[in-house]
Amino acid sequence: MARIGKVMAQVAMVMNLDKCIGCHTCSVTCKQAWTNRSGVEYVWFNNVETRPGQGYPRRHEDQERWQGGWKRTAAGRLKPRAGGRLKKLATIFANPKMPAIQDYYEPWTYDYEHLVTAPLGDDIPGARPRSLLTGEPMPITWSANWDDDLAGGEELASNDPIVQKIGDKVRFEYEQAFMFYLPRICEHCLNPSCVASCPSGAMYKRAEDGIVLVDQDKCRGWRMCVTGCPYKKVYFNHKTGKAEKCTLCYPRVEVGMPTVCSETCVGRLRYLGVVLYDVERVGRAAAVKDEHDLYPAQLDVFLDPDDPEVAAAALRDGIPERWLESARKSPVYRLAKHFEVALPLHPEYRTMPMVWYIPPLSPVVDALSETGHDGEDPGNLFAAIDTLRIPVEYLAELFTAGDPEPVKRVLAKLAAMRSYMRRINLGQEPDESIAEAVGMTGADIEAMYRLLAIAKYDDRYVIPTAYGVDEADRGVIDEIGCSLDFEGGPGMGGMGGAVPFGEASGRPQPASVENFHALRDRQTSDGRSGPARRFNLLNWDGNGRPPGLFPDRERDAADQNTSDGKYLEGSGEPK
Amino acid sequence: MNPTVLDYMLWGALPYVVIAVLVGGTLWRYRYDRFGWTTRSSQLYESRLLRIASPVFHFGLLVVVIGHVVGLLVPETWTDAVGITNDMYHATALSLGAVAGVTTLGGIALLIWRRRTTGPVFSATTANDKVMYLVLVAAILAGLATTLLSAAAGLTGAHEADYRETVSPWFRSVFVLQPDVAAMAAATGAFKLHALIGLALFALFPFTRLVHAFSAPVWYLFRPYVVYRSRDKEPTQATRPIRRGWT
Numbered sequence: 050m051a052r053i054g055k056v057m058a059q060v061a062m063v064m065n066l067d068k069c070i071g072c073h074t075c076s077v078t079c080k081q082a083w084t085n086r087s088g089v090e091y092v093w094f095n096n097v098e099t100r101p102g103q104g105y106p107r108r109h110e111d112q113e114r115w116q117g118g119w120k121r122t123a124a125g126r127l128k129p130r131a132g133g134r135l136k137k138l139a140t141i142f143a144n145p146k147m148p149a150i151q152d153y154y155e156p157w158t159y160d161y162e163h164l165v166t167a168p169l170g171d172d173i174p175g176a177r178p179r180s181l182l183t184g185e186p187m188p189i190t191w192s193a194n195w196d197d198d199l200a201g202g203e204e205l206a207s208n209d210p211i212v213q214k215i216g217d218k219v220r221f222e223y224e225q226a227f228m229f230y231l232p233r234i235c236e237h238c239l240n241p242s243c244v245a246s247c248p249s250g251a252m253y254k255r256a257e258d259g260i261v262l263v264d265q266d267k268c269r270g271w272r273m274c275v276t277g278c279p280y281k282k283v284y285f286n287h288k289t290g291k292a293e294k295c296t297l298c299y300p301r302v303e304v305g306m307p308t309v310c311s312e313t314c315v316g317r318l319r320y321l322g323v324v325l326y327d328v329e330r331v332g333r334a335a336a337v338k339d340e341h342d343l344y345p346a347q348l349d350v351f352l353d354p355d356d357p358e359v360a361a362a363a364l365r366d367g368i369p370e371r372w373l374e375s376a377r378k379s380p381v382y383r384l385a386k387h388f389e390v391a392l393p394l395h396p397e398y399r400t401m402p403m404v405w406y407i408p409p410l411s412p413v414v415d416a417l418s419e420t421g422h423d424g425e426d427p428g429n430l431f432a433a434i435d436t437l438r439i440p441v442e443y444l445a446e447l448f449t450a451g452d453p454e455p456v457k458r459v460l461a462k463l464a465a466m467r468s469y470m471r472r473i474n475l476g477q478e479p480d481e482s483i484a485e486a487v488g489m490t491g492a493d494i495e496a497m498y499r500l501l502a503i504a505k506y507d508d509r510y511v512i513p514t515a516y517g518v519d520e521a522d523r524g525v526i527d528e529i530g531c532s533l534d535f536e537g538g539p540g541m542g543g544m545g546g547a548v549p550f551g552e553a554s555g556r557p558q559p560a561s562v563e564n565f566h567a568l569r570d571r572q573t574s575d576g577r578s579g580p581a582r583r584f585n586l587l588n589w590d591g592n593g594r595p596p597g598l599f600p601d602r603e604r605d606a607a608d609q610n611t612s613d614g615k616y617l618e619g620s621g622e623p624k
Numbered sequence: 625m626n627p628t629v630l631d632y633m634l635w636g637a638l639p640y641v642v643i644a645v646l647v648g649g650t651l652w653r654y655r656y657d658r659f660g661w662t663t664r665s666s667q668l669y670e671s672r673l674l675r676i677a678s679p680v681f682h683f684g685l686l687v688v689v690i691g692h693v694v695g696l697l698v699p700e701t702w703t704d705a706v707g708i709t710n711d712m713y714h715a716t717a718l719s720l721g722a723v724a725g726v727t728t729l730g731g732i733a734l735l736i737w738r739r740r741t742t743g744p745v746f747s748a749t750t751a752n753d754k755v756m757y758l759v760l761v762a763a764i765l766a767g768l769a770t771t772l773l774s775a776a777a778g779l780t781g782a783h784e785a786d787y788r789e790t791v792s793p794w795f796r797s798v799f800v801l802q803p804d805v806a807a808m809a810a811a812t813g814a815f816k817l818h819a820l821i822g823l824a825l826f827a828l829f830p831f832t833r834l835v836h837a838f839s840a841p842v843w844y845l846f847r848p849y850v851v852y853r854s855r856d857k858e859p860t861q862a863t864r865p866i867r868r869g870w871t
Contacts, residue, residue: 134845141841142682143667143675150668150744182669183743245849248841253853269839270662287669287748290662515855 053362054329056352058372059239059259060302060512061324061381061403062311063391064232065501067410067463068318071198071230073097075310075319079234082309083296088288090156090181093193094295095310097232101209101443104233105193106152109281110395111210116146117279118242118398119335127336127399129242131276137248146276150287154192156181182287198228211446227438229409231447234310235282235295236394236402237261239326239350240335243294246277252292257516258323259403260297268292279398303515317504322379322511323372324386324403325352325363335399340450343396350401351386354379368516375513380500381405388489388497390459392448407501408444408456410463425471427483430464462487466501469494627809634820635808639798642823649830650838663836669744677738681731687724688767691717696795700788710786718775725768732761756832763825766818773814791815 079095098104112118116131131137131146159176167174180187196205206212237254241261244252251267252274254260263274263283270290274283283294298308302321306312311319327350334346352359354376363373376382384391384407391405418424434441434457441460445453465487472480484491500508589595627635653661667674695717703713736757739745774787794808808819829835 129849138841138844140679143671143678145675147667147671149671180744183747185743241850244851247851248844249839250841250844250847250851253851256852256854266658266661268662269836269841270665271841272665272667285665285668287666287744289659290664291659 053352053358054327056325056359056363056366056368057256057259057328058363058368058376059237059324059326059403060297060321061237061259061385061405062234062297062308063320063381063384063405063407065316065318065320065407066229066231067407067501068316069097069230069232069409070316071097071099072315073194073197074313074315075232076194078309078313079295082298084293086288087181088286089284089293091150091153091193092284092286092293094282094284095232095234096193097197097230098194099197099199099228100231100447101206101212101228102196102199103205103208105154106148106281107191108152108208108210109148109279112279112398114146115148115279115281116276117281118277118395118400119240119245121336121338121399125336125338127240127332129246129277130279131246131273137246137273141248141271141273144272144276147272147285148275148281150182151191154195155187157187157189160186211443214446215440215442229439231406232310233280233282233394234308234404235261235278235297236280236400236404237295237297238403239328239331239347239401240399241278242398242400243274243278243283246273247271247292248273252283255299258299258302260299260302261294262296262299263292263294265289265291265293279395279400280402302512305512305514307510307512311510317509320380320384320500320509322381323376323513324379324382325354325359325368325373325376326350327352331401335401340397341452343399344393344449344452344455347393347396347401348386348389351382353386354382372513372516375511378511380509380511383496383500388462388493389455390462390497392455392459394447395450396448397450406448407463408448408459409439410460410467425467427465427468427486430468431461431486434460434464458487462489462497465489466494466498470498470502627805631805631809634816635794635805636803638823639803642827643798645827646829649827650835653830653835661835661839662833664748664833666739666742666745666748669748670738670742673734673738673742677731677734679731681728681735684724684727684729684731687720688728688764691721691724695787696792699792699796713788714774714778718771718778721771722768722775725764725771729761729764729768732757732764736761752832756828756834759821759825759828760834763818763821766814766821770812770814770818773812787811787815791819 075095076093076097080093083094084090084092093105096105104110109115109117112130118130119127120130122128129137132140157178157180160179161176164174164176177186178189179185199205237260239259241252241254244254244261247268248271249267249269251264251269253262253264255262268291270285270292272285272292274292274294275281275285277283278294283292285291286293298306298310301308301312307319307321311321330350334350335343337343337346352363354360354363354373360373363376364370381391385405391407393402393405395402422429424430437460441453441456442451444456445451449455465483469480469483469491472478472483479491481491484494489497499505589598700710704710739749739757770787790807790811794804794811797804797807808816811819825834
């Protein structure tokens with residue numbers, strides 16, 4: 050093995066596309082957690098695309114147009130496809146390759162107020178859509194998921210850049226209509242072109258876990274990252290003027306919890322784990338000449354955590370033992386490197402993405418069964434992979450820069466797993482030859498089956514808690530827990546018992562208990578309603594007339610009543 | 625003509641007030657509102673006009689800024705020393721200045737027209753922006769006026785007070801803490817107006833989106849492409865002011 054350079058750790062993800070049912074739970078929970086704010090209405094850190102289709106933003110894979118990712122120069126060096134440093138600065142006053150809001154979609158809401166304010170008439174009033182950008186009425190023509198389940202249709206699928214790339218012949222086979230789902234988040238690349246494109250240096254890759262983040266205090270809104278990312282997973286918040294992107298839910302990952310999209314995934318198709326890699330090999334691997342070599346080159350960058358030399362090098366480079374331990378159990382490493390069934394998304398962008406995919410196999414079994422063959426017989430399966438309804442060429446354009454061989458190998462392994470495990474389920478002798486046919490052992494297949502089909506929570510998510518938190522590296526970060534969870538508090542089972550410093554101690558709880566006037570004021574005023582106008586009745590002991598209990602016109606009287614300051618603390622509101 | 629009290633106020637005291645506001649305001653903004661420190665680009669809403677207007681305006685403005693630096697900081701004696709005659713100097717300065725000024729004005733006119741007519745861009749325009757645009761356009765107009773008046777004076781042969789003998793010495797004198805009020809008091813009305821509007825613009829600078837000019841990312845040219853950063857050893861204060869500086 051070559052000399053081991055600087056070892057770094059990456060929290061990476063694998064998605065098993067066979068199990069994705071396109072329910073969008075990941076998208077919705079992510080949206081609720083991260084982009085449920087104004088300025089990012091159009092932003093989906095996680096979205097699920099139906100393939101073949103145009104994706105979100107529309108046709109984002111068309112790098113001839115959007116110029117994302119890296120380009121290999123004649124000299125064998127890498128340069129952002131949209132241009133190097135000088136060109137970036139020369140075009141800084143207007144980014145020539147930035148998608149417009151219409152390429153994502155114009156966010157809208159509905160004029161619900163009209164439902165109650167419409168004059169009496171013969172027709173039932175409707176809530177018309179209104180743009181969230183201008184407030185004007187707008188027709189709804191597109192959204193992040195407009196072509197959901199419409200893949201394969203001539204109108205939409207023919208605009209899929211990959212379909213256009215692999216040509217007419219395949220497109221006509223598409224008329225039989227197939228589709229599969231492709232959930233996408235930020236790839237947290239090893240060689241991130243968004244980071245390389247940021248003139249301010251506000252974007253960075255975290256040294257400890259490889260998560261790519263935007264420093265909101267350093268971002269100056271130059272927008273080059275949006276162009277730089279070939280996956281179009283960096284977004285521009287049009288209210289704050291700053292870039293935002295998927296954070297891999299780092300506050301959760303730091304405490305050992307899976308990301309929101311993973312946690313809520315109904316199909317249990319996501320895997321999270323640590324991968325160790327040699328950062329000094331990244332540049333060369335990303336710059337290999339033949340695009341077909343990019344996938345194997347990226348595999349070579351990964352380091353085997355079971356190798357004692359790797360372990361020694363990792364410890365040398367400051368990766369703690371428990372991260373090594375976690376890397377040894379990493380489902381991502383096993384699926385990507387050990388079993389070699391997970392593939393990177395668009396390695397030809399040369400960003401070394403770290404969210405990998407197990408390509409979908411399901412339609413082949415269905416297709417075989419429909420023709421009257423035994424859909425899970427290994428011979429039939431292996432032969433059928435070349436004539437899949439989802440053409441291998443299409444998957445290869447997604448996952449291996451167009452090289453069909455690795456995709457075929459993966460599909461053969463998945464098919465072998467089905468056949469091998471079926472014999473066991475039927476009470477037959479395990480057939481080792483099925484495993485050997487795809488270069489695996491029976492034990493390997495059973496381990497892979499356990500990981501892919503049983504997919505226990507603890508097997509899917511192997512996430513060590515953050516390190517380097519303090520000098521002693523206790524490896525513990527206190528999650529910001531429920532503030533009622535103190536000993537004897539309501540979160541610990543009941544209101545009774547001791548509270549830290551007596552009732553109403555500490556900061557006031559945000560309570561939605563309001564009086565009528567405060568509620569009306571808050572809901573009808575344009576600005577923020579002032580804090581002094583609200584009074585939390587839960588904190589009221591029934592005596593006197595604290596400020597905020599009654600509306601403004603009685604403010605003077607209320608002030609007199611509280612001149613002894615008795616309620617200033619009780620109401621918890623700044624005077 | 626002896627300087628009046630007003631002259632001392634405007635050209636002796638006001639520049640230092642403006643410098644204090646500019647420096648202090650910028651430090652304050654950087655200290656407390658790094659989150660609000662952005663170009664606030666509206667390119668996401670509208671790209672077609674912006675791609676023409678914004679570079680025209682910004683590159684025009686860069687030339688204007690360079691022209692100001694040369695005109696204000698390089699003393700006449702230096703150009704005389706290298707053999708540039710006053711006529712040569714003014715012919716170059718006025719023609720270049722007029723071209724750059726008109727370009728800048730055209731750029732900002734198109735930008736403001738775009739801002740007014742493109743729905744989402746207009747919706748995203750704050751009162752702060754409007755004030756800033758007003759002062760900025762006034763500064764450009766007054767500046768162009770001085771250029772054109774000087775050119776006209778040059779053509780007719782009338783002897784306008786040369787800004788290199790009035791405004792420039794005053795500007796330099798401000799920075800050595802010995803403001804030459806008399807020099808500035810001798811300048812023509814157009815120059816005085818332009819200088820005052822310029823001072824207003826500098827005073828507004830830290831409190832508007834103009835601050836993005838201070839973060840011109842020149843060091844991007846010298847840094848490696850991929851940036852690695854460690855997690856903060858100690859979490860920074862989670863609270864930040866809710867209000868942004870430009871709302």
